[in-house]
Amino acid sequence: MLDSSAPSAEPTAVSASAGSPPARETPAPDVAGPPHSSARHLGLLLTGTEARELADHLADGDTLTAALRVIAPGRRPETRAAIEAVARDGATGASLIAVLRSIEGARSAPTAIDPLWTMPGHLVGVGRLTSSVPYLVRNARQSITCSTFNFQRTSGLWTALREAARRPELTVRLYLDTAAADSPAGRGPASPTTAEVAEQLRPATVLRTRRLNGRPVRNHAKFLAIDHRFVLVTSANFSWSAEHGNIEFGVLIDNRNLAETVERELRNVEDILFDPA
DSSP: OOOOOOOSOOOBSSOOOTTSOOSSOOOOOOOSSSOHHHHHHHHHHOOHHHHHHHHHHHHTTOOHHHHGGGSOGGGHHHHHHHHHHHHHTTOOTHHHHHHHHHHHHHTOOOOEEEEEEEOGGGOOOSSEEGGGHHHHHHTOSSEEEEEOSOBOTTSHHHHHHHHHHTOTTOEEEEEEOHHHHHOTTTOOTTOOOHHHHHHHTTTSEEEEEOEETTEEOOOOOOEEEETTTEEEEESOOBSHHHHHTSOEEEEEEEOHHHHHHHHHHHHHHHHHHEEEO
């Protein structure tokens, strides 16, 4: 229904495995239907999640304008132009939905897992270093979801997220622990408050834990989800010591289903467990 939305790596102990995030997502194969150039270009623009959600909305009878709400605002004009190009090449209605379903399927990939370590003295023998996390953020193309107990301005991730929040093609969402960030007893001089995080990462969506049944909710979930595809789960808080000096361990998982599930779980409980910062 058409009507008138990674560069050179940080230090690693050994070469990254095949599951490590590339600078750009692997292009989807050409799909059947309209000429390859327009369909392939659309496949390069969309994640599997975006292709599926667009197809679902169009199948439900939504207009293209309504369907494009699943795309980040900064990417909607380019995505609209690509879909309209596919339509001009003959894929409209059910054919366009079939193209989107093909992109969704082509974006599916088996799980790949990499370990991430922090150890003092450069003792890590296998896997990426926790200090490479900012590299993952800088290579995001569509979205970043971050959950953490606390932030410190000394963290490389803090700088990377501030840069990412200013990129119009990205949607950035953060979940913070209120007591750790806002209590004078719980935070150090290098730790921004939840209000400072919201101000300095504007226009990112920043959420902080609320009280439930008279008690503060604590957020110990420490993860990053990148482009609805990569999930980093780690013992490390986001600070210089956690990224360079402590013993910390995490895993980087390349699995779209897992990434989407993790993001969806927190979105589903936002109104119960979190408030806007």
